Amino acid sequence: MDRKIRQADLAAAVEISPSYLNLIEHNRRRIAGKLLASIAVALETTPEQLARGADSGLLDQMRAAAAGMSQTVEIARAEELAGRYPGWSGLIAAQAHRLSALEERVQVMADRMTYDPELAGSLLEVISAVTAIRSAASILVGGETLDADWQGRFHRNIYDDSIRLAASSEALIRYLDAPEADSPAHFAPMDEVEAYLSAQGFHLSALEAGGDAAALVTEAGLRSAAAQSLLEAYFKTYLADVAAMPLTAFAAAAKAGGYDPVALAAQFGVDVAAVLRRFASLPAGANHPPMGLAVADASGALLLLKTVDGFAMQRTGAGCPLWPIYAAFARQGQPLRVEATMPGTNGQRFLCYAVATQAGAARFDAPQVLRATMLVMSDPPEGASQKVEVGVACRICPRVDCAARREPSAIM
Numbered sequence: 001m002d003r004k005i006r007q008a009d010l011a012a013a014v015e016i017s018p019s020y021l022n023l024i025e026h027n028r029r030r031i032a033g034k035l036l037a038s039i040a041v042a043l044e045t046t047p048e049q050l051a052r053g054a055d056s057g058l059l060d061q062m063r064a065a066a067a068g069m070s071q072t073v074e075i076a077r078a079e080e081l082a083g084r085y086p087g088w089s090g091l092i093a094a095q096a097h098r099l100s101a102l103e104e105r106v107q108v109m110a111d112r113m114t115y116d117p118e119l120a121g122s123l124l125e126v127i128s129a130v131t132a133i134r135s136a137a138s139i140l141v142g143g144e145t146l147d148a149d150w151q152g153r154f155h156r157n158i159y160d161d162s163i164r165l166a167a168s169s170e171a172l173i174r175y176l177d178a179p180e181a182d183s184p185a186h187f188a189p190m191d192e193v194e195a196y197l198s199a200q201g202f203h204l205s206a207l208e209a210g211g212d213a214a215a216l217v218t219e220a221g222l223r224s225a226a227a228q229s230l231l232e233a234y235f236k237t238y239l240a241d242v243a244a245m246p247l248t249a250f251a252a253a254a255k256a257g258g259y260d261p262v263a264l265a266a267q268f269g270v271d272v273a274a275v276l277r278r279f280a281s282l283p284a285g286a287n288h289p290p291m292g293l294a295v296a297d298a299s300g301a302l303l304l305l306k307t308v309d310g311f312a313m314q315r316t317g318a319g320c321p322l323w324p325i326y327a328a329f330a331r332q333g334q335p336l337r338v339e340a341t342m343p344g345t346n347g348q349r350f351l352c353y354a355v356a357t358q359a360g361a362a363r364f365d366a367p368q369v370l371r372a373t374m375l376v377m378s379d380p381p382e383g384a385s386q387k388v389e390v391g392v393a394c395r396i397c398p399r400v401d402c403a404a405r406r407e408p409s410a411i412m
Contacts, residue, residue, distance in 0.1 A: 003043055003044065005042070005043070007021055007022065007025075010039070010042055010043070013038075013042045014035065014038040014039050014042055015038075016035070036050060058082050058086070058089055058090060058093060059078055059079055059082055060310060060311075060312035060342075060392060061093035061096070061097070061312065062078045062081070062082060062089055062092055062093055062096075063075060063078055063312075063392055063396045064096070064312055064314060064392050064393065064396070065092060065093060065095075065096030065097075066078070066395070066396055075396050100315070101188050101191050122168060122171060122172045123172070125164075125168040126165065126168045126169055126172060129161050129162075129164045129165035129168060130165060132157070132161040133158055133161045133162060133165065136154045136157045136158045136161070137158060139154060140154050140155075140158075189222075189224050189226035189227035189229075189230050190227075190230060190303070190304070192222045192223060192224065192227035193222070193227055193230045193231050193234065193304075194304065194305060194306075196220050196222065196231065197234070197306070198306070201283065201284045202280055202281055202293070202306050203281050203282065203283040203284070204216070204235075204238060204281070205283075207235060207238055207239055207242060208242055208247050213232065213235040213236065213239060214232075216235065217231050217232050217235065234304075237277070238277075238281065240274075241270075241274050241277055241278050241281070244268055244269070244270045244274065245264075245268050245270065245274070245275070245278050247282075247283075250264070250268070250278055251282060251286065251288070253267060253268075254279070254282070254288070255287075255288075259279065259289070259377070261275040261276055261279070261335065261353050261375070262335055271355075271357060272335045272353070272355045273355050273357050273371070273373040276293065276353055276355070276373045276374070276375040277293065277373065279291050279293075279375050280292070280293035280306050280375060289377050289378065290308040290309065290377070290378055291306075291308065291375055291376065291377050292305075292306050292307055292308040292311040292350075292375070292376040293305070293306040293373070293374070293375055293376075294306075294313060294323075294325050294373070294374045294376075295371060295372070295373050295374075296325050296326070296371070296372050296374075297359075297369075297370070297371055297372075298329055298369075298370050298372075300319075300321070300326060301315070302315045303371070308376065308378060309378065310342065310348040310350075310378065311350060311376050311378075312392050313392070314392060314393055319392065319393055320390050320391045320392060320393060320394070320397070320404070321404050322340075322388055322389070322390045322391075322402075322404050323340065323352070323354075323374065323390050324336045324338040324340065324352045324354040324374060324388065325352075325354045325372045325373070325374035326372070327354070328354040328355055328356040328372040328374070329356045329370055329372055331356070332356050332357070332358075332370060333355070333356070333357060334355070335353060335354070335355045336352075336353070336354045336355065337351070337352070337353055337385040337386070338351075338352045338354070338385055338386050338387070338388050339351055339352070339380055339385045339386065339387045339388070340352050340376070340387075340388055340389075340390045341387065341388070341389050341390065342390065342391065342392075343389065343391050343397055343398050343399055348378070349378075349379060349380060350376040350377060350378060350380070351376070351377045351378075351380030351385065352374055352375065352376050352377075353374065353375045354372060354373065354374040354375075355372065355373060356370045356371065356372040356373075357370065357371060357372075357373075358370060359371040389402070394406050394407050394408075394409060395407060395408075395409060396409065397409055
């Protein structure tokens with residue numbers, strides 16, 4: 001547009017069809033090398049300038065941040081902001097993530113204060129010790145004359161109660177797990193675990209080689225005991241998947257079979273959910289396509305989230321319910337294959353595999369507990385599967401006629 005060149009003329013200049021150029025402009029086809037250089041020459045610019053642009057993952061994070069705000073935000077100009085000021089945009093996304101973690105932390109603490117009997121008992125122990133010390137001290141400083149024997153008893157009581165107060169206070173602090181000033185910003189235990197796994201690319205080479213899971217949990221250096229417990233449970237599942245699907249054999253079979261989870265489940269004698277988890281643990285840089293992963297329970301809460309470029313979901317109930325991970329709960333054990341399309345001009349597409357399975361061993365007269373697992377792969381071939389339009393949250397979704405809409409969009 002700046003060069004006053006029509007799309008058809010530019011396409012002819014670089015010897016491609018206008019429809020293919022249109023797909024490139026809308027981020028539906030990736031280009032590099034000779035074609036990118038040819039377009040840059042035709043537009044009198046550089047390939048680097050054309051390759052620059054707002055990272056779609058950053059854009060989704062900014063839009064998700066806007067979805068949680070009550071004031072009006074110019075969401076339609078998010079791409080312009082991210083493209084011109086990527087540093088500030090990253091800061092906005094990081095601060096929104098931190099605020100979300102803090103709000104979750106506050107809610108957890110509020111629930112503890114209200115419902116947790118262990119916390120109530122700890123507070124009662126502290127109050128009891130303080131009351132006993134105050135009572136003994138008030139007698140000693142009163143006007144009544146006490147003999148040496150009684151004074152010694154009260155002194156001993158104060159000493160014993162002070163020891164009890166110190167112990168109960170330390171136990172209370174440990175229980176509340178108050179973060180230190182220089183502790184990480186990942187306040188929720190799952191945030192700690194995901195930050196650690198993200199740093200490893202969700203591929204744990206030490207466990208692949210038969211390393212000690214307990215030692216690896218210690219080496220991870222997670223701040224809270226709850227996070228350590230979650231990581232330990234994740235390692236247990238990871239080791240079981242490694243044992244059933246060794247990396248070398250599984251990676252070769254995945255490439256040969258076109259990453260078909262149902263076929264691989266039959267080949268290795270495991271359930272589909274295990275294959276989806278194993279896909280997400282494949283090492284980066286080994287010619288595997290980028291894959292994201294989400295695990296949720298029947299309440300809709302995300303228990304684990306591995307993101308890839310452009311893939312964004314809300315952890316809370318404010319997110320889009322049309323992702324196939326939620327539809328899987330209605331079809332327990334039936335694997336779903338869905339092409340999910342994000343809103344916007346880019347319309348990024350993901351091939352999603354999802355399945356809901358029983359969590360833990362089946363028992364008589366017990367409630368059924370289900371876990372749904374969803375794998376996402378970018379840029380699937382056209383017509384590969386059923387299609388569904390998804391989003392991040394209603395507040396930033398431009399689709400007017402969506403049956404799942406819960407609130408008006410801020411950008412319409």
